[in-house]
Amino acid sequence: CKIRHYHFSVVLKNATKLCTSKAILTVNGKFPGPTLYAREGDNVLVRVTNHVQYNVTIHWHGVRQLRTGWSDGPAYITQCPIQPGQNFVYNFTLTGQRGTLLWHAHISWLRTTMHGAIVILPKKGVPYPFPKPDKEKGMVEADTEAVVNQAMQTGLPPNISDAHTINGHPGPVPNCSSDDAYTLHVETGKTYLLRVVNAAVNDELFFKIAYHNLTVVEVDAAYTKPYNTDTLFLGPGQTTTALLKADKGVGKYLIAISPFMDTIVAVDNVTGVGYLRYNRTLALTPTTLVSIPSVNATPVTSVFSDSLRSLNSKEYPANVPLTVDHSLFFTIGVGINPCTTCINGSRAVASINNISFLMPTTALLQAHYYGRNGVYRLAYNSTVQLVIQGNNIVAPESHPTHLHGFNFFVVGRGVGNFDPEKDPSEFNLVDPVERNTVSVPTAGWTAIRFRADNPGVWFFHCHLEVHTTWGLKMAFLVENGEGPDESIEPPPSDLPKC
Numbered sequence: 001c002k003i004r005h006y007h008f009s010v011v012l013k014n015a016t017k018l019c020t021s022k023a024i025l026t027v028n029g030k031f032p033g034p035t036l037y038a039r040e041g042d043n044v045l046v047r048v049t050n051h052v053q054y055n056v057t058i059h060w061h062g063v064r065q066l067r068t069g070w071s072d073g074p075a076y077i078t079q080c081p082i083q084p085g086q087n088f089v090y091n092f093t094l095t096g097q098r099g100t101l102l103w104h105a106h107i108s109w110l111r112t113t114m115h116g117a118i119v120i121l122p123k124k125g126v127p128y129p130f131p132k133p134d135k136e137k138g139m140v141e142a143d144t145e146a147v148v149n150q151a152m153q154t155g156l157p158p159n160i161s162d163a164h165t166i167n168g169h170p171g172p173v174p175n176c177s178s179d180d181a182y183t184l185h186v187e188t189g190k191t192y193l194l195r196v197v198n199a200a201v202n203d204e205l206f207f208k209i210a211y212h213n214l215t216v217v218e219v220d221a222a223y224t225k226p227y228n229t230d231t232l233f234l235g236p237g238q239t240t241t242a243l244l245k246a247d248k249g250v251g252k253y254l255i256a257i258s259p260f261m262d263t264i265v266a267v268d269n270v271t272g273v274g275y276l277r278y279n280r281t282l283a284l285t286p287t288t289l290v291s292i293p294s295v296n297a298t299p300v301t302s303v304f305s306d307s308l309r310s311l312n313s314k315e316y317p318a319n320v321p322l323t324v325d326h327s328l329f330f331t332i333g334v335g336i337n338p339c340t341t342c343i344n345g346s347r348a349v350a351s352i353n354n355i356s357f358l359m360p361t362t363a364l365l366q367a368h369y370y371g372r373n374g375v376y377r378l379a380y381n382s383t384v385q386l387v388i389q390g391n392n393i394v395a396p397e398s399h400p401t402h403l404h405g406f407n408f409f410v411v412g413r414g415v416g417n418f419d420p421e422k423d424p425s426e427f428n429l430v431d432p433v434e435r436n437t438v439s440v441p442t443a444g445w446t447a448i449r450f451r452a453d454n455p456g457v458w459f460f461h462c463h464l465e466v467h468t469t470w471g472l473k474m475a476f477l478v479e480n481g482e483g484p485d486e487s488i489e490p491p492p493s494d495l496p497k498c
């Protein structure tokens with residue numbers, strides 16, 4: 001293994017998008033930010049220097065951070081923010097993961113513009129468990145939004161996205177003459193590995209390329225059984241790696257990313273467009289898509305989610321916990337609370353078990369390390385089954401739920417209310433898909449299992465930023481074990497202070 005050094009400089013940068021320009025917060029002046037490349041087993045050191053007037057932190061979404069919870073990044077959970085003018089070095093080793101993940105700012109809504117991909121290649125000399133692609137390409141999907149801070153103060157929904165972008169490009173936009181579209185150039189007969197990241201703040205998204213099928217081979221940096229589909233479905237924070245066979249002749253094919261929202265009508269229904277192009281020289285008119293999934297295409301999301309399976313091969317076995325030490329049942333949802341200081345006399349709140357989590361002012365992991373507490377405790381190496389039930393209070397909605405510090409197995413999912421008598425007998429304990437973020441279907445449930453083998457404090461929240469803000473979040477505290485490698489490492493000396 002190697003040590004990989006990166007420098008992330010947080011700077012303001014003038015960006016012109018959708019025919020207007022404004023200063024946005026970026027890493028190294030890029031939108032999306034730089035891609036972090038490493039191999040499994042590498043030690044990654046990222047020095048973050050804060051050159052702006054806002055507090056920042058960076059989260060390595062899906063990186064397990066085995067015993068290095070100090071480098072996880074969620075503000076006030078594992079660290080105090082990096083203040084203006086300050087530095088912090090994130091230091092972690094990529095253990096037992098290969099594929100695509102993402103990094104993003106993890107404070108306020110700064111991840112809107114500060115995000116990028118993480119590519120973890122297999123160890124040197126270790127092949128992919130699927131046919132070797134000719135080329136690899138990254139696609140980061142995001143939404144370019146009008147500034148959304150209002151949601152925090154008022155409990156109102158955020159502004160509607162102006163566009164969804166692919167690698168920073170929205171495609172043709174109404175009321176804006178330029179056609180700023182991302183183009184993926186391919187050659188006939190070659191196979192491409194597409195790494196797709198949903199970096200949007202508030203939207204689950206469909207991804208589709210006209211007249212081309214995709215073979216999913218990995219999600220959230222865990223290999224899957226090959227799955228052929230014409231549509232990918234990704235919640236924010238989720239990643240999908242798929243093989244694309246360029247099996248057409250000359251042509252320009254539409255790539256579309258469109259939002260999924262199955263109960264609230266067309267909140268954010270704007271499609272981002274790019275092109276898959278076979279020939280650089282000819283001027284070509286793009287094909288239209290056969291169809292873009294409708295904004296409420298729940299069946300498409302279910303088929304996609306239900307079709308994913310762990311590879312579960314000899315080299316990459318799925319170690320699903322077969323016994324359960326902690327059996328937990330959480331209800332999550334969005335409701336309305338009365339309030340006196342806000343617009344209309346009420347504000348939206350989001351909760352787990354009817355508790356809307358309030359952010360602490362000191363980092364929980366520091367508090368824990370120095371002997372205080374306040375979160376759900378798990379003994380080291382205990383096994384956990386968690387059934388997450390989406391409730392129905394005000395706005396039933398699909399919730400892409402993310403657990404820091406672990407991959408979990410998605411052993412079951414269903415619509416309606418979870419039935420503890422019947423549903424567990426149908427759990428898949430053989431080859432369930434392994435993820436770090438999972439969609440809890442609208443007014444339905446999802447069951448996950450994981451082993452609490454990573455001591456520290458781990459954030460658990462809905463990855464729709466607006467729901468995190470409204471309180472759909474909590475943290476697990478995993479205790480240290482007795483063995484020599486079963487404790488969190490001591491805090492680094494440059495860890496920021498609150």
Ligand code: C2O
Nearest residue numbers: 061074237402459
């Ligand atoms: Cu990708 Cu806590 O987030």
